[in-house]
Amino acid sequence: MADTPLIELIDIKKQFGPVIALNGVSVSVLPGECHCLLGDNGAGKSTFIKTMAGVHRPTSGEIRMNGQKVEFANPRDAMASGVATVYQDLAMIPLMSVTRNFWMGREPRKGWGPFQFLDMEKANRITLEEMRRMGINLRESDQAVGTLSGGERQTVAIARAVYFGAKVLILDEPTSALGVRQTANVLATIDRVRKTGVGIIFITHNVRHAMAVGDRFTVLNRGKTLGTARKGELKPEELQDMMAGGAELAELSGSLGGTI
Amino acid sequence: MVEQPSGAVAADERIQRQSALRRAFVRPELGAMTGTVLVFIYFAIVAGGTGMFAADGVMNWGVVSAQFVIIAVGACLLMIAGEFDLSVGSMIGFAGIVIALLSVHLGWPMWASIIAAFIVAMLIGMANGYLVIKTGLPSFIVTLASLYILRGLTIYFAIATTRQTIIGGVREAAAGDWLAQLFGGKIFGFFFTWLADMGWIATFQAGNKAGQPVVDGIPMLMVWAVALVIFAHILLTRTRFGNWIYAAGGDARAARYVGVPVDRVKIAMFVFSAFCATVFATCQVMEFGSAAADRGLLKEFEAIIAVVIGGALLTGGYGSVIGAALGALIFGVVQQGLFFAGVESSLFRVFLGVILLLAVILNTYIRRLITGER
Numbered sequence: 207m208a209d210t211p212l213i214e215l216i217d218i219k220k221q222f223g224p225v226i227a228l229n230g231v232s233v234s235v236l237p238g239e240c241h242c243l244l245g246d247n248g249a250g251k252s253t254f255i256k257t258m259a260g261v262h263r264p265t266s267g268e269i270r271m272n273g274q275k276v277e278f279a280n281p282r283d284a285m286a287s288g289v290a291t292v293y294q295d296l297a298m299i300p301l302m303s304v305t306r307n308f309w310m311g312r313e314p315r316k317g318w319g320p321f322q323f324l325d326m327e328k329a330n331r332i333t334l335e336e337m338r339r340m341g342i343n344l345r346e347s348d349q350a351v352g353t354l355s356g357g358e359r360q361t362v363a364i365a366r367a368v369y370f371g372a373k374v375l376i377l378d379e380p381t382s383a384l385g386v387r388q389t390a391n392v393l394a395t396i397d398r399v400r401k402t403g404v405g406i407i408f409i410t411h412n413v414r415h416a417m418a419v420g421d422r423f424t425v426l427n428r429g430k431t432l433g434t435a436r437k438g439e440l441k442p443e444e445l446q447d448m449m450a451g452g453a454e455l456a457e458l459s460g461s462l463g464g465t466i
Numbered sequence: 467m468v469e470q471p472s473g474a475v476a477a478d479e480r481i482q483r484q485s486a487l488r489r490a491f492v493r494p495e496l497g498a499m500t501g502t503v504l505v506f507i508y509f510a511i512v513a514g515g516t517g518m519f520a521a522d523g524v525m526n527w528g529v530v531s532a533q534f535v536i537i538a539v540g541a542c543l544l545m546i547a548g549e550f551d552l553s554v555g556s557m558i559g560f561a562g563i564v565i566a567l568l569s570v571h572l573g574w575p576m577w578a579s580i581i582a583a584f585i586v587a588m589l590i591g592m593a594n595g596y597l598v599i600k601t602g603l604p605s606f607i608v609t610l611a612s613l614y615i616l617r618g619l620t621i622y623f624a625i626a627t628t629r630q631t632i633i634g635g636v637r638e639a640a641a642g643d644w645l646a647q648l649f650g651g652k653i654f655g656f657f658f659t660w661l662a663d664m665g666w667i668a669t670f671q672a673g674n675k676a677g678q679p680v681v682d683g684i685p686m687l688m689v690w691a692v693a694l695v696i697f698a699h700i701l702l703t704r705t706r707f708g709n710w711i712y713a714a715g716g717d718a719r720a721a722r723y724v725g726v727p728v729d730r731v732k733i734a735m736f737v738f739s740a741f742c743a744t745v746f747a748t749c750q751v752m753e754f755g756s757a758a759a760d761r762g763l764l765k766e767f768e769a770i771i772a773v774v775i776g777g778a779l780l781t782g783g784y785g786s787v788i789g790a791a792l793g794a795l796i797f798g799v800v801q802q803g804l805f806f807a808g809v810e811s812s813l814f815r816v817f818l819g820v821i822l823l824l825a826v827i828l829n830t831y832i833r834r835l836i837t838g839e840r
Binding site: 285300310322 | 706
């Protein structure tokens with residue numbers, strides 16, 4: 207593990223009119239690291255990743271990639287710098303084939319001048335290869351994404367991001383809508399991608415999913431970083447408490463007889 | 467987590483579901499293909515002896531179908547991109563009047579009038595698209611407004627300048643014009659003369675055309691229809707831009723997130739829809755030798771119906787140009803076929819309503835198959 211973070215966000219603040227969505231959030235991710243970003247609904251996770259992905263521009267604070275200060279004007283900019291985001295529900299278009307989804311926006315072409323046509327042969331071949339690498343054997347790459355399970359869709363999106371040169375991969379609650387087995391598949395995919403040296407920012411509010419693959423954990427609450435911990439420094443219960451803001455939840459989970 | 471042999475997990479999960487039949491079924495064109503075959507079988511039986519399938523009969527429904535095809539192609543790409551254009555019919559009337567006014571009333575050369583009509587119509591198409599994108603309103607409403615605005619302006623301009631809603635004299639103005647030939651001419655005349663000489667197609671028996679074949683060439687309208695279908699089909703299925711059309715209609719936000727210029731794609735499709743309407747208008751004006759302010763009435767709906775029969779989803783993201791063309795063919799064959807078969811022509815509308823309903827139900831079902839919705 208190298209010491210220079212792939213991406214480093216320092217004291218990010220973001221205001222929407224009178225609303226302070228982020229009030230000083232700092233997160234960094236090293237190559238091959240999975241950094242889990244935890245927080246309850248409304249903690250500012252979405253705003254934060256959208257800032258990282260170039261959708262929002264921070265009101266103040268600094269973004270550095272490989273130690274260099276950068277500014278993302280739009281998502282395309284961020285993508286060009288190697289920051290790719292996989293959104294929970296917006297990753298794929300169900301009516302389109304796996305191949306067409308995989309290459310969407312970056313379709314391979316052959317030919318010259320005005321006669322440049324899709325290179326479907328190459329597109330299909332690479333899609334099948336990349337999916338196999340992620341542990342999914344597609345029978346054929348022209349089947350619609352709608353026929354895939356939720357976990358497989360996330361995997362296609364992750365494979366796509368990695369293939370197109372993502373160095374930092376932001377995963378927005380990739381497991382929140384999935385069943386147990388599919389969740390396990392997606393977590394395995396995350397592990398596989400991490401081993402290739404890609405830095406992963408894994409957003410979730412499920413502590414167990416985070417514990418399964420995370421190297422470091424940062425908890426957001428009310429637009430602020432509550433703190434960052436390494437693997438093994440915190441117990442799941444402690445993380446859970448930090449996310450929910452402590453006392454009340456402890457009381458609640460006590461009355462329910464266990465960790466939520 | 468138990469480690470499973472790689473590959474085994476994913477492979478068996480998926481194979482079970484799709485039977486060969488179901489896979490054949492899940493094609494946008496399938497309904498239209500079946501419909502086309504059924505329609506031809508039906509009319510071969512009820513109207514086989516009426517001359518519907520003789521050369522002039524074929525030309526009769528062929529021309530009508532080609533008209534539907536031209537506007538259906540534009541509507542098809544636009545619908546796949548997730549939008550509607552209800553101003554197509556008004557655009558047809560408008561473009562026709564622009565050509566006639568410029569050429570007959572103002573004395574412009576015909577080629578310049580035609581080019582001007584294309585430019586104006588496509589600018590209006592662009593304005594439609596721009597408004598839809600910028601306001602975020604449904605294209606249904608925005609283009610409904612253009613439907614009324616354009617129709618009103620068409621009648622107003624026609625009356626304000628010539629005091630009538632029909633402007634004649636276009637044929638005379640177009641005589642010898644190179645560009646007019648591209649819309650009003652006919653090709654392969656020699657071929658039909660040859661066919662008649664060989665006795666394979668009928669000739670006129672009396673009148674000043676006696677001895678000439680009943681069909682004297684392929685009208686440019688049909689050439690345009692075929693060319694537009696080929697162009698749009700290749701654009702949609704074989705190019706990068708085609709993938710963006712699907713993506714823009716399938717899920718505009720998801721497409722934007724991966725860098726597809728959704729706004730540009732949608733506006734371009736509005737422009738293309740206007741282009742197709744103007745091709746239709748120009749061919750019609752050249753054929754009739756006149757322009758009328760009420761031309762193109764209801765064409766927007768007929769185009770949309772043809773596209774839906776062709777298997778496209780009203781919600782966008784799915785459909786086929788070939789399907790839309792077949793939908794238009796069904797449209798044309800039935801409309802003219804009922805006439806050949808001697809059926810009361812008002813029943814055509816009944817047929818249309820019924821087939822539209824069936825097509826939408828079938829499409830919704832196919833959509834469920836693809837997306838796995840229940």
